[in-house]
Amino acid sequence: xxxxxxxxxxxxxxxxxxxxxxxxxxxxxxxxxxxxxxxxxxxxxxxxxxxxxxxxxxxxxxxxxxxxxxxxxxxxxxxxxxxxxxxxxxxxxxxxxxxxxxxxxxxxxxxxxxxxxxxxxxxxxxxxxxxxxxxxxxxxxxxxxxxxxxxxxxxxxxxxxxxxxxxxxxxxxxxxxxxxxxxxxxxxxxxxxxxxxxxxxxxxxxxxxxxxxxxxxxxxxxxxxxxxxxxxxxxxxxxxxxxxxxxxxxxxxxxxxxxxxxxxxxxxxxxxxxxxxxxxxxxxxxxxxxxxxxxxxxxxxxxxxxxxxxxxxxxxxxxxxxxxxxxxxxxxxxxxxxxxxxxxxxxxxxxxxxxxxxxxxxxxxxxxxxxxxxxxxxxxxxxxxxxxxxxxxxxxxxxxxxxxxxxxxxxxxxxxxxxxxxxxxxxxxxxxxxxxxxxxxxxxxxxxxxxxxxxxxxxxxxxxxxxxxxxxxxxxxxxxxxxxxxxxxxxxxxxxxxxxxxxxxxxxxxxxxxxxxxxxxxxxxxxxxxxxxxxxxxxxxxxxxxxxxxxxxxxxxxxxxxxxxxxxxxxxxxxxxxxxxxxxxxxxxxxxxxxxxxxxxxxxxxxxxxxxxxxxxxxxxxxxxxxxxxxxxxxxxxxxxxxxxxxxxxxxxxxxxxxxxxxxxxxxxxxxxxxxxxxxxxxxxxxxxxxxxxxxxxxxxxxxxxxxxxxxxxxxxxxxxxxxxxxxxxxxxxxxxxxxxxxxxxxxxxxxxxxxxxxxxxxxxxxxxxxxxxxxxxxxxxxxxxxxxxxxxxxxxxxxxxxxxxxxxxxxxxxxxxxxxxxxxxxxxxxxxxxxxxxxxxxxxxxxxxxxxxxxx
DNA sequence: GCAAGGTC
Numbered sequence: 001x002x003x004x005x006x007x008x009x010x011x012x013x014x015x016x017x018x019x020x021x022x023x024x025x026x027x028x029x030x031x032x033x034x035x036x037x038x039x040x041x042x043x044x045x046x047x048x049x050x051x052x053x054x055x056x057x058x059x060x061x062x063x064x065x066x067x068x069x070x071x072x073x074x075x076x077x078x079x080x081x082x083x084x085x086x087x088x089x090x091x092x093x094x095x096x097x098x099x100x101x102x103x104x105x106x107x108x109x110x111x112x113x114x115x116x117x118x119x120x121x122x123x124x125x126x127x128x129x130x131x132x133x134x135x136x137x138x139x140x141x142x143x144x145x146x147x148x149x150x151x152x153x154x155x156x157x158x159x160x161x162x163x164x165x166x167x168x169x170x171x172x173x174x175x176x177x178x179x180x181x182x183x184x185x186x187x188x189x190x191x192x193x194x195x196x197x198x199x200x201x202x203x204x205x206x207x208x209x210x211x212x213x214x215x216x217x218x219x220x221x222x223x224x225x226x227x228x229x230x231x232x233x234x235x236x237x238x239x240x241x242x243x244x245x246x247x248x249x250x251x252x253x254x255x256x257x258x259x260x261x262x263x264x265x266x267x268x269x270x271x272x273x274x275x276x277x278x279x280x281x282x283x284x285x286x287x288x289x290x291x292x293x294x295x296x297x298x299x300x301x302x303x304x305x306x307x308x309x310x311x312x313x314x315x316x317x318x319x320x321x322x323x324x325x326x327x328x329x330x331x332x333x334x335x336x337x338x339x340x341x342x343x344x345x346x347x348x349x350x351x352x353x354x355x356x357x358x359x360x361x362x363x364x365x366x367x368x369x370x371x372x373x374x375x376x377x378x379x380x381x382x383x384x385x386x387x388x389x390x391x392x393x394x395x396x397x398x399x400x401x402x403x404x405x406x407x408x409x410x411x412x413x414x415x416x417x418x419x420x421x422x423x424x425x426x427x428x429x430x431x432x433x434x435x436x437x438x439x440x441x442x443x444x445x446x447x448x449x450x451x452x453x454x455x456x457x458x459x460x461x462x463x464x465x466x467x468x469x470x471x472x473x474x475x476x477x478x479x480x481x482x483x484x485x486x487x488x489x490x491x492x493x494x495x496x497x498x499x500x501x502x503x504x505x506x507x508x509x510x511x512x513x514x515x516x517x518x519x520x521x522x523x524x525x526x527x528x529x530x531x532x533x534x535x536x537x538x539x540x541x542x543x544x545x546x547x548x549x550x551x552x553x554x555x556x557x558x559x560x561x562x563x564x565x566x567x568x569x570x571x572x573x574x575x576x577x578x579x580x581x582x583x584x585x586x587x588x589x590x591x592x593x594x595x596x597x598x599x600x601x602x603x604x605x606x607x608x609x610x611x612x613x614x615x616x617x618x619x620x621x622x623x624x625x626x627x628x629x630x631x632x633x634x635x636x637x638x639x640x641x642x643x644x645x646x647x648x649x650x651x652x653x654x655x656x657x658x659x660x661x662x663x664x665x666x667x668x669x670x671x672x673x674x675x676x677x678x679x680x681x682x683x684x685x686x687x688x689x690x691x692x693x694x695x696x697x698x699x700x701x702x703x704x705x706x707x708x709x710x711x712x713x714x715x716x717x718x719x720x721x722x723x724x725x726x727x728x729x730x731x732x733x734x735x736x737x738x739x740x741x742x743x744x745x746x747x748x749x750x751x752x753x754x755x756x757x758x759x760x761x762x763x764x765x766x767x768x769x770x771x772x773x774x775x776x777x778x779x780x781x782x783x784x785x786x787x788x789x790x791x792x793x794x795x796x797x798x799x800x801x802x803x804x805x806x807x808x809x810x811x812x813x814x815x816x817x818x819x820x821x822x823x824x825x826x827x828x829x830x831x832x833x834x835x836x837x838x839x840x841x842x843x844x845x846x847x848x849x850x851x852x853x854x855x856x857x
Numbered sequence: 858g859c860a861a862g863g864t865c
Contacts, residue, residue: 186858187859
């Protein structure tokens with residue numbers, strides 16, 4: 001059998017292109033984690049079986065070791081020295097397993113990852129996943145390509161090189177630095193300020209070497225605006241009547257900031273009374289057509305001209321791409337590859353109802369070769385791939401597609417040419433001028449009309465002739481403050497300062513919006529909030545470096561040394577981390593400088609929130625801070641107790657927890673089907689029993705359960721044997737859908753129901769009952785908890801007209817006929833899964849923790 | 858609950 005060659009690309013679309021070119025379209029494709037294309041061919045002159053597949057971006061991502069995940073147990077300073085681990089970035093995709101399986105039996109590995117630093121890093125992630133080792137005649141090759149055209153792919157195949165370890169190491173360095181710096185500052189700031197103020201309205205007070213300088217731009221502009229002092233100015237404008245035109249002339253001095261001087265010049269010119277034509281000049285000007293469209297340019301136009309935010313614009317563009325309407329939308333390049341098929345692309349639009357006529361014109365008159373632009377070697381510029389109409393795409397997608405078409409056609413169109421005529425005048429020693437414009441060739445502006453040069457007619461003049469001044473005015477004005485930065489301007493600043501990449505720029509902007517640091521206002525301007533301003537002003541007080549764009553360039557420069565092989569990876573990481581550790585220590589020491597700004601804007605916890613629930617320790621009322629993360633604050637004990645998030649919280653009948661004496665609360669999720677449950681503020685944050693598997697609201701991470709803010713143990717998970725609110729007392733039977741227990745919702749009247757303490761399954765009980773409660777008895781048949789139902793007198797289903805009924809909801813015919821499973825599967829007594837599951841609910845005493853004893857109560 | 862970078 002022919003030897004096998006495994007080839008791996010960065011994304012499925014590239015794998016498909018490579019396989020299509022090398023196989024001439026004759027291949028077999030199967031779908032595993034990603035698609036695998038197989039075909040026969042020749043490799044280095046020998047017949048082989050090719051196997052082409054892909055990853056989906058990075059295979060691994062960096063994080064801290066598990067023992068550093070708990071915010072409360074970790075000092076953020078320790079994070080700088082903390083060990084890091086690489087874990088699969090999308091575990092569900094099983095990319096490692098996939099690569100390992102596909103590599104079996106392959107003698108050669110060819111890496112077709114994108115040709116940038118990140119791609120180089122992914123090369124080594126792929127090598128690690130395949131378990132490929134360059135021995136026993138096995139070899140690893142790197143294909144270098146600048147586009148996925150036939151020419152480039154074949155060229156890469158005949159010039160295979162080795163992957164570049166230094167570039168990959170540079171990415172490893174960046175990952176470690178970004179992680180440690182970002183997480184350390186974020187955790188410290190968040191804990192400090194959320195532990196002090198009650199109305200910060202952001203769960204996380206994040207810091208990052210990209211997001212923070214981005215916020216810095218927006219806040220700096222805010223400061224420029226608020227410190228702006230307008231200045232009055234005066235400008236001299238003579239008017240003339242000539243050949244039926246009234247013309248306003250521009251002053252050579254533009255404007256003066258002194259009224260008296262301006263009026264003095266006015267008098268001088270008035271005295272002269274005439275303007276002499278000094279010079280008439282005519283110049284042929286041209287306005288260049290655009291070069292190829294890259295991502296950043298598209299995002300800027302989407303924001304400024306279409307009102308589409310970068311995140312949304314990217315989503316729409318990706319959809320247009322996967323549907324085949326446009327080429328790959330993530331590219332930095334503005335130069336078309338030399339092999340680009342202009343005719344083919346034009347041809348695709350030739351019958352488009354909107355662009356067809358223009359395309360025909362370009363095809364018949366001969367299109368113009370585009371301007372050169374820059375080629376970063378990633379993907380060609382963004383271009384249309386096939387014809388579409390607004391009906392096919394929907395409004396927003398259409399606007400984006402329409403622009404991509406217009407831009408593409410613009411790049412192949414002639415320049416716009418116009419004649420600019422300037423007439424210069426003199427009067428009383430002062431110079432004035434006027435300008436006329438006449439377009440001779442519209443060129444690309446006829447398909448991109450918003451860029452058109454405006455026509456300005458001026459009459460004919462003769463040099464040396466004198467013209468009477470009709471009147472002369474001094475116009476008074478004042479300088480205007482700049483406006484807030486538009487999203488599009490922020491993108492430009494990020495690009496200019498090397499902050500983020502085409503793919504991550506939208507994410508950073510989105511981040512500072514989501515964290516409530518800025519708000520997108522009219523005209524998509526990013527206006528900083530009080531929180532955003534306080535943060536940046538704080539950094540400016542303590543250590544301005546922290547919010548300047550140089551912080552990113554510094555990191556990029558340092559890892560650049562690793563990429564070029566001029567510095568050792570671990571020495572660079574050590575050096576950079578050390579610098580940031582010092583900054584961090586100083587920041588922590590000086591945090592009161594920033595806090596002074598927060599104090600002026602935000603309310604301390606003790607002044608925030610409404611009085612609710614008595615503290616079990618001091619027996620005084622605590623306060624509920626409603627803003628995220630919602631929490632209770634005991635002013636006497638100076639303790640914070642996080643509550644379940646995103647719901648309403650009420651007192652639960654002044655009942656208290658038998659374990660700690662805290663007053664119980666009821667949490668309700670919004671919506672008619674939202675569940676309600678009691679919880680004890682203390683137990684919720686510090687579960688008194690070990691072995692509680694899934695805490696409510698906890699992130700679903702494999703392995704250890706961590707108590708994040710807002711996650712904890714409600715009463716429905718509590719294994720207390722006698723407390724009337726625990727799972728033991730309120731549990732009825734096993735959930736038919738998962739391993740959870742159905743518990744009685746004690747406040748669900750009149751729509752009584754049971755809900756699962758693990759999944760979102762629930763069961764409605766007889767509606768309108770006066771009272772439904774659990775009893776201490778169990779069903780002898782299925783071990784479910786016996787319920788006591790007090791029916792409403794008017795609607796009682798009991799034949800004798802009585803209201804009290806006791807029974808098992810599974811085995812009692814009457815009760816079972818009145819209950820209804822509201823979600824998912826049917827809810828039958830004999831589910832064929834045996835009685836065993838029925839026992840799991842409250843009957844399963846094995847679930848109790850062995851540590852639990854009455855000593856604790 | 859944390860960063861920034863890939864990609865879906």
